[in-house]
Amino acid sequence: MNQHVYIVEDDPNIRDIVKAYLVKEGFQVTMRENAEDAWSLAEQGQPDMWILDIMLPGMDGYELCKKIRQVSEVPIIIISAKDEEVDKILGLELGSDDYLTKPFSPRELVARVKRLFKRAETQPVKPVNDESILTLGDLEIDKAARTVHWQQKEIDVTSKEFEMLEIFAAQPNRAFSREELLTLVWGNDYFGSDRAVDDLVKRLRKKLDGLPIETVWGYGYRLEYDEAQR
Structure with missing residues (x-):
């Protein structure tokens, strides 16, 4: 086993214990006490997994998580003293895979680290669509560039928002259960409730009005999509 894990935590005691x-x-x-130093190091090459504290000096863990997801899909675990469900959902929507x-x-x-590495090797199969660009009416999804355009405007979406849109667009008019969407977007061992699905859909509706x-x-x-529009 030689997977490389980056730990970003400003508490030296926690850093040392987790590393041991x-x-x-x-x-x-590899350990860093702030997000700026960790990101500078990561620009030279991404690790196999990140463990991020939320409350960091300077750039916080949420912002670092978002930056990571712009360039990499490696597993991310967020650790925090916060225990509100909204904080967990925000972390997951920004692209983290687990929250402790x-x-x-x-x-x-x-x-959890072992479980995420194992899950990365056995991700559930998502709906298949060989097109690199999915176009449904005013919606365009570029899977290679991971960009979304709605009504000819590029929309800034999180990693999880992109994944859910891709799932919907690959099979328009198909009904997906909340449990199925949880598995497809967050994985088999997601620990939370299906409220995460409802919240993600709510955000997509707001960003892609109509x-x-x-x-x-x-x-x-x-x-929903009218096949006659193709």
């Missing part, structure tokens, strides 16, 4: 446990399990570990609240057991963190993501009551959502 991860190194014992065979991981290579302080104080936490180092053994639990190691278990996009017909319809609620299938008591079930989930679908992207």
